[in-house]
Amino acid sequence: MNKSKLHESAEQQRRNAWDTYWEGTKQASTYKGGETESHILMQKWNVIFTSIANQHTHMLDIASGYGILASLAYKSLEPRNTSITCVDISKSALEAIEKKVPHVNTKVCDAAQLPFDDASFTLITSQFGVEYAGMDAFREAGRVLQPGGLIAFVSHLTDGGIHKECNANRAAVEDFIRTDFLNLTHNLLETKMTPGFSQLDIKTRMECLKPAIEATVDIVKKYGRNVAGGSIDKVFMDAAKISRSSENFDKTEVLSWLRKMESELIAYSERMRSMCEASLDQTDIQHIKNILLENNIHVNTVEKLPFVEGGENCAWLITAQRGSSG
Ligand SMILES: C[S@@+](CC[C@H](N)C(=O)[O-])C[C@H]1O[C@@H](n2cnc3c(N)ncnc32)[C@H](O)[C@@H]1O
Known part of the structure; x- marks a missing residue:
């Protein structure tokens, strides 16, 4: 969680988490659905x-x-x-x-x-x-x-049933955020997508990212690919695809996508936590x-x-x- 998030009141964080969620469902971003239908x-x-x-x-x-x-x-x-x-x-x-x-x-x-x-x-x-x-x-x-x-x-x-599922989703996303995968991928791609980059810089950034990749693979294995609506697996796969052919993507778009994913996943885990606490x-x-x-x-x-x-x-x-x- 970044510093500014820590300074927000718990109340404001909850409000933001839900607002991000409902805004996100409107734009059909990481999350599916938006309504509770049974x-x-x-x-x-x-x-x-x-x-x-x-x-x-x-x-x-x-x-x-x-x-x-x-x-x-x-x-x-x-x-x-x-x-x-x-x-x-x-x-x-x-x-x-x-x-x-x-x-x-x-x-x-x-x-x-x-x-x-x-x-x-x-x-x-x-x-x-x-x-x-x-x-x-x-x-x-x-x-x-x-x-x-x-x-x-x-x-x-x-x-x-819902409580258990939310708890697993929350734990998986919190574990994923803790790996710092998105931030480290951001650092790698920022370097890789800058003309004239040095191979040494790329190598260093790759080394930093490696433990996060391994940890993410373990998270997906532990909780299953569909945990958190499949969002961890999807962001991981998409990041790998972009990294493999970064020359085909727009740097500004990619970097802002990574930041957006990070804030959406933080909001998602807040939402899962509030669901568990509400039960x-x-x-x-x-x-x-x-x-x-x-x-x-x-x-x-x-x-x-x-x-x-x-x-x-x-x-x-x-x-x-x-x-x-x-
Ligand atoms: C799981 S959703 C359920 C929405 C809807 N009732 C349904 O069945 O689809 C929970 C809702 O509670 C709202 N909410 C969370 N905390 C709240 C609070 N303290 N006061 C009012 N609404 C709140 C959220 O914004 C969200 O829309």
Whole structure:
């Protein structure tokens, strides 16, 4: 991690990591996808939205990302009776939702500090989101829910399938960053792509890079080529290809690509780390129940769900309702 990163607050780093991610998915850079799509989860959400389809709904979706739930709610609920508000720490994510979901309200904010009055919403949802902001976010969700209103959260499950995968992705990328492969490749190519370079300089830079190459090969062997969405393997292969025929590439483009890859991978590992830290175990669930109860909100169901049919459990589904007397 470079020096300026170390001086940023943890909060700012998290915000940047998500913003880089959502910006990156827009530009289809190192990462694939950008939305969390699961047939099983979508079915659950369909049941929830269908159960209130005829009611007046003021929905708040917390940590909306690209708006997968907002889109589904827009299709499932009667638009004339419905208002949809999305909050997220990432401005880039919310800009994408505004283009996708008609009449949506958006607000960039930390879910632990919602800028809304008490009892503003009849339905509060979140899919792999509210837990990123810690227990205060559950308290805030309770505060802004109207009497009689519903909560439905799908949250990361500690030691579940997604948690394990994120942990391996994080470890692999952190190991890769530690090899300094990108920086050392940058030094090599900068020299190699400068007219009149000396062979001795190239040899020295190659010697410096060699241990990083070996370490990267070991990382790919240990975690598999597909770890971190295949990004380590891809950047490694691409760098090797450029190095073999550097005369066919533009120096400025290559060097800025290497810097970009480094910052994207740092952001990626931050994102994986925050996913792991956000996951909830049984003790957290009890804590959340108690927090919600402070606002007269009673948990109706707590269920573990897999992401795909027959797969390992990866999420909690928590549904709750606020008593009608407030
Ligand atoms: C795994 S994504 C889920 C996005 C979306 N709900 C979905 O199901 O596709 C987590 C989202 O939480 C947002 N986020 C992370 N920390 C947050 C915080 N403290 N407050 C609000 N949003 C946050 C991220 O920007 C990201 O969009």
